[in-house]
Amino acid sequence: xxxxxxxxxxxxxxxxxxxxxxxxxxxxxxxxxxxxxxxxxxxxxxxxxxxxxxxxxxxxxxxxxxxxxxxxxxxxxxxxxxxxxxxxxxxxxxxxxxxxxxxxxxxxxxxxxxxxxxxxxxxxxxxxxxxxxxxxxxxxxxxxxxxxxxxxxxxxxxxxxxxxxxxxxxxxxxxxxxxxxxxxxxxxxxxxxxxxxxxxxxxxxxxxxxxxxxxxxxxxxxxxxxxxxxxxxxxxxxxxxxxxxxxxxxxxxxxxxxxxxxxxxxxxxxxxxxxxxxxxxxxxxxxxxxxxxxxxxxxxxxxxxxxxxxxxxxxxxxxxxxxxxxxxxxxxxxxxxxxxxxxxxxxxxxxxxxxxxxxxxxxxxxxxxxxxxxxxxxxxxxxxxxxxxxxxxxxxxxxxxxxxxxxxxxxxxxxxxxxxxxxxxxxxxxxxx
Amino acid sequence: xxxxxxxxxxxxxxxxxxxxxxxxxxxxxxxxxxxxxxxxxxxxxxxxxxxxxxxxxxxxxxxxxxxxxxxxxxxxxxxxxxxxxxxxxxxxxxxxxxxxxxxxxxxxxxxxxxxxxxxxxxxxxxxxxxxxxxxxxxxxxxxxxxxxxxxxxxxxxxxxxxxxxxxxxxxxxxxxxxxxxxxxxxxxxxxxxxxxxxxxxxxxxxxxxxxxxxxxxxxxxxxxxxxxxxxxxxxxxxxxxxxxxxxxxxxxxxxxxxxxxxxxxxxxxxxxxxxxxxxxxxxxxxxxxxxxxxxxxxxxxxxxxxxxxxxxxxxxxxxxxxxxxx
Numbered sequence: 001x002x003x004x005x006x007x008x009x010x011x012x013x014x015x016x017x018x019x020x021x022x023x024x025x026x027x028x029x030x031x032x033x034x035x036x037x038x039x040x041x042x043x044x045x046x047x048x049x050x051x052x053x054x055x056x057x058x059x060x061x062x063x064x065x066x067x068x069x070x071x072x073x074x075x076x077x078x079x080x081x082x083x084x085x086x087x088x089x090x091x092x093x094x095x096x097x098x099x100x101x102x103x104x105x106x107x108x109x110x111x112x113x114x115x116x117x118x119x120x121x122x123x124x125x126x127x128x129x130x131x132x133x134x135x136x137x138x139x140x141x142x143x144x145x146x147x148x149x150x151x152x153x154x155x156x157x158x159x160x161x162x163x164x165x166x167x168x169x170x171x172x173x174x175x176x177x178x179x180x181x182x183x184x185x186x187x188x189x190x191x192x193x194x195x196x197x198x199x200x201x202x203x204x205x206x207x208x209x210x211x212x213x214x215x216x217x218x219x220x221x222x223x224x225x226x227x228x229x230x231x232x233x234x235x236x237x238x239x240x241x242x243x244x245x246x247x248x249x250x251x252x253x254x255x256x257x258x259x260x261x262x263x264x265x266x267x268x269x270x271x272x273x274x275x276x277x278x279x280x281x282x283x284x285x286x287x288x289x290x291x292x293x294x295x296x297x298x299x300x301x302x303x304x305x306x307x308x309x310x311x312x313x314x315x316x317x318x319x320x321x322x323x324x325x326x327x328x329x330x331x332x333x334x335x336x337x338x339x340x341x342x343x344x345x346x347x348x349x350x351x352x353x354x355x356x357x358x359x360x361x362x363x364x365x366x367x368x369x370x371x372x373x374x375x376x377x378x379x380x381x382x383x384x385x386x387x388x389x390x391x392x393x394x395x396x397x398x399x400x401x402x403x404x405x406x407x408x409x410x411x412x413x414x415x416x417x418x419x420x421x422x423x424x425x426x427x428x429x430x431x432x433x
Numbered sequence: 434x435x436x437x438x439x440x441x442x443x444x445x446x447x448x449x450x451x452x453x454x455x456x457x458x459x460x461x462x463x464x465x466x467x468x469x470x471x472x473x474x475x476x477x478x479x480x481x482x483x484x485x486x487x488x489x490x491x492x493x494x495x496x497x498x499x500x501x502x503x504x505x506x507x508x509x510x511x512x513x514x515x516x517x518x519x520x521x522x523x524x525x526x527x528x529x530x531x532x533x534x535x536x537x538x539x540x541x542x543x544x545x546x547x548x549x550x551x552x553x554x555x556x557x558x559x560x561x562x563x564x565x566x567x568x569x570x571x572x573x574x575x576x577x578x579x580x581x582x583x584x585x586x587x588x589x590x591x592x593x594x595x596x597x598x599x600x601x602x603x604x605x606x607x608x609x610x611x612x613x614x615x616x617x618x619x620x621x622x623x624x625x626x627x628x629x630x631x632x633x634x635x636x637x638x639x640x641x642x643x644x645x646x647x648x649x650x651x652x653x654x655x656x657x658x659x660x661x662x663x664x665x666x667x668x669x670x671x672x673x674x675x676x677x678x679x680x681x682x683x684x685x686x687x688x689x690x691x692x693x694x695x696x697x698x699x700x701x702x703x704x705x706x707x708x709x710x711x712x713x714x715x716x717x718x719x720x721x722x723x724x725x726x727x728x729x730x731x732x733x734x735x736x737x738x739x740x741x742x743x744x745x746x747x748x749x750x751x752x753x754x755x756x757x758x759x
Contacts, residue, residue, distance in 0.1 A: 379527075
């Protein structure tokens with residue numbers, strides 16, 4: 001079957017969904033291809049929004065007109081203005097409600113959804129992507145494409161770089177692992193080089209426990225307060241796991257010395273994995289069972305294995321019409337980061353399809369600075385001289401980028417100040433039409 | 434004990450799996466691909482049969498070959514030798530460099546314009562984003578041809594990455610946070626830095642007893658120092674230092690013992706461990722450097738056969754398999 005849309009987004013995680021909405025808002029006939037039977041990818045088990053610098057970034061997006069997904073997650077938040085170690089004013093969305101709500105939003109916008117369409121082939125010429133094909137024979141033509149296929153897995157990467165497949169929400173064995181569109185085009189792709197002892201990659205930083213399996217008192221406390229911190233017995237403390245985490249903003253000593261549980265609908269345990277037998281020795285968790293990964297006692301998904309060089313419009317280096325978003329676009333982790341990079345990639349794909357000049361978010365805004373700062377060049381080096389490139393995870397919520405954000409005065413929780421900054425940058429409502 | 438029919442494979446889960454052996458019904462891991470009805474496979478953490486079906490029952494291509502520039506070439510000072518040895522840095526694509534980080538990583542090197550019969554398996558000592566560092570001793574016809582290419586053209590053909598240069602990798606992964614003793618001799622020193630880096634990154638301690646062997650020099654002490662890994666030189670002795678090694682094992686507690694040397698050395702150390710264990714003393718788990726016999730490294734030629742398995746693919750991780758070395 002042959003299908004045409006002006007913009008085709010491949011990958012329905014937070015970044016792909018954001019790209020599709022932004023492309024549609026820019027006026028393009030837009031479709032989204034997703035490998036599995038649900039949208040949101042790792043966002044199906046995510047939940048954390050608005051912590052630290054993510055608050056400023058979310059408010060910037062709302063002021064620029066690409067805040068639909070932040071408003072959606074605000075509307076299904078279980079807890080707001082929550083503090084936990086190293087993080088302030090977080091909100092936690094209900095992971096069980098997010099996917100249907102996002103799907104409904106996309107359909108309301110008139111975006112065509114192609115579910116269980118795993119794209120495995122691409123036809124391209126001189127950097128121009130002409131068509132992509134799904135495993136089951138659908139052929140998709142477009143003027144511009146967004147590669148939002150992420151950087152996690154495939155299962156083999158989890159085996160070689162991590163502790164093996166832990167049966168995570170990505171469900172590679174069921175739907176087939178992700179396939180990078182950039183790679184199908186022969187564009188360079190890099191893994192994070194944070195660690196010198198393995199080739200690359202980093203492990204997802206949290207597992208989720210069925211709340212029903214917690215003790216009643218622990219469950220009630222978590223429901224009421226949103227966060228519960230339980231000290232880990234000294235002989236079970238494993239600092240080396242911090243070293244391997246995707247999310248450096250949660251790679252703090254507190255997260256090894258304590259169990260940090262957040263209420264996202266599941267009890268989100270802020271550690272990559274924790275042996276079940278040990279977990280069950282901790283009061284309140286005697287009957288605990290993992291919801292994600294199903295083998296959360298053993299390991300977690302490996303990520304940051306497929307980052308593509310690009311410019312500040314999100315156009316992949318060496319490509320004429322392929323934009324990249326989310327973890328594909330840099331060592332940038334988190335839903336907020338995915339939504340920000342996705343929105344710009346989607347809008348620019350639509351602008352390119354309509355032969356209009358591409359948009360760059362000015363560096364006077366946190367979102368614009370983040371996009372410029374987190375890019376890598378064709379050789380895999382930081383695209384900016386003071387950048388960290390592949391050697392660090394970038395997130396508005398912590399680690400090196402939050403420090404930079406604070407240093408530049410871009411971090412604020414003053415919504416009025418954010419709006420005036422966006423206005424001064426000439427970006428107010430820039431994503432609306 | 435019934436001999437194993439299937440073993441885990443170094444390449445499973447990589448972009449090189451399923452390989453040509455799967456297409457020929459000779460996969461070393463998958464019993465179903467060998468024509469059996471049951472899944473008594475050498476479980477790799479990923480299903481080779483599922484991958485084979487997903488690829489349309491096609492083998493994936495093997496390793497790429499790249500012609501690479503030698504950016505630095507340093508002769509090793511060997512006052513009493515009639516053949517030479519070099520340290521070299523080779524510029525390679527970043528993907529190849531990154532995937533040579535793991536302990537046991539090696540590449541095949543040969544002069545440009547020669548047949549694959551000239552391939553020499555060489556351990557990767559260190560990597561950076563766009564280069565690998567290797568050591569080579571130029572003694573036989575293949576390495577002499579390689580020496581000429583290094584000196585004259587400063588170019589070599591690099592095939593890789595391969596990971597089967599270290600047997601017992603699972604034991605290394607599970608015990609790297611503990612105490613590791615490495616016995617390294619001669620050229621096999623080159624395999625030690627990635628092991629030391631891996632152990633140190635996991636918070637473990639590593640001590641290397643280094644003998645110059647017939648090579649006559651020690652060239653990894655600087656790297657080990659940088660990694661915070663302990664080392665001690667072993668002068669050549671009549672008992673091939675077995676007394677010294679025995680003292681080290683029995684007076685300190687080691688979780689792992691890595692033999693980086695010839696097959697003779699592996700056998701001598703295994704015999705030593707047997708003797709020590711007879712006295713009910715705890716012995717470390719044995720890990721050994723294994724790439725020296727490889728030629729094609731893709732499971733075809735059979736030069737590295739060990740107990741009927743292709744050593745370039747098969748992971749021998751359990752102790753009973755170690756004794757096949759005897």
